[in-house]
Amino acid sequence: MNLFVSDIGGTNLRVAIVDSEGAIHYKKRFSTPKDPQELLNTIISEFERNYDRFKLEYGCISVAGAVFEDESVWLPNVFGNQNYRLKEELQKSLGIDIFCIDDRVAGLLGETWKGKAVDHRNVGYLVIGTGVGLGILADGKIVKGYGNVAGSVGWINMDVLNISTSISDINNIENFISGPAILRRFKRICGGLPKGVKSIFELYEKNKDECVRMIIKQTSIAIGKLLAIIANVLNPELLILGGSIGEKWRYFEKEALRVFEYETSPLVRKIRIEVSELGEKAQILGCVKYIIERVNS
Structure with missing residues (x-):
């Protein structure tokens, strides 16, 4: 059985053809369109290009936002703050059953099936x-969770983390540690026009820019505090x-x-923190x- 998959991220849109054993037969990446119709057209075009060759039976869309119980999606980078009936729109155009899932849960499921969380029962995928x-x-x-939005840790307020910042519009941890946030902080505090977040880490590697080192240290502290909150609340093994x-x-x-180590209970510290290999x-x-x-159920 061959399946059509699209992962709509905040920066990149990925389209793949995967069989039911997890073998990826086709994968392509695009910059995520900011226009809803352009996004739909891109997904539909990729589906039509591969349908006859792979005899696609079902589809799944992962979104970097939220998927609610009525299966509408919240994807602010594309659709603004309005809920959007993405599943219905795609099913009408593609002619196959489509499932929608948020990227937090999709990534976790991938790890439990083929990644580092295989055979684990208590895991956080950040x-x-x-x-x-x-x-x-x-x-x-x-x-x-209630409303299908458990795990929205990016909204944790900076005051809760006890991290002071001189930038007034940084009010939650997503606006501090995400890729775009690190880039904005660098531009405001350090000056200059880096090509992207990657170039900030390249400067850090050169060990010559004290401002960059400060940005990385502040980010490290915030990530450590967030991991401590997750560990204290959920007590995961991984x-x-x-x-x-x-x-x-x-x-x-x-x-x-x-x-x-400083901010966790001694009872929950013995967990593994690892980077995804997937x-x-x-x-x-x-x-x-x-x-x-879903099909088997």
């Missing part, structure tokens, strides 16, 4: 990329870091773990797992 969110596995069950910033854990690890495939594979579970 995505730090364009946004910040947490997938939660507790006693072997995915926790979605925390997996994903997303473009989460995957750069080695830059944050030393300072973040120092904070983590990378951007986590959401794609999680979508496949979600389709299989």
Whole structure:
């Protein structure tokens, strides 16, 4: 059985054809369109290009936002703050059953199926990329919460973390540790016009820019505090870091773990914190797992 998968991220849109065993036969990446119709056209075009070749039976869309119980999606980078009936629109155009899932849960499902969370029952999957969110596995069950928005940790207020910032519009942790937030902070505090977040880490590697080192240290402290909150509340056996910033854990690890050790209960410290090995495939594979579970049920 071949499946059509699209992962709509805040920065990148990924389209893939995957079989029911998890083998990826086709994958393509685009910049995420900011126009709703352009997004739909891109997904539909990729589906039509591959439909006959792969005999596609079902589809799944992972979104960097929220998927509500009525299956409408909240994807502010594309649709603004209005809920959008993405599933209905795509099913009309594609002619197959479509499932929608948020990227926190999709990434977690991918890790439990093919990644580092295989055979684990209590796991947190923390995505730090364009946004910040947490997938939660507790006693072997995915926790979605009332309204399907459990894990919205990016909204934790900076005052709760006891981190002061001189930038007035940084009011939550997503606006401090996400990729775009790190870039904005660098531009405002350090000056200059870096090409992107990647260039900030390249400057850090050169060990010559004190301002960059301060930005990374502040980010490390905030990540350590966030991990401590997650550990204290959920008591997972494993925390997996994903997303473009989460995957750069080695830059944050030393300072973040120092904070983590200080701010966690001694009863919950013995957990593993690891970087996802699946990378951007986590959401794609999680979508496949979600389709299989829904079809079989």
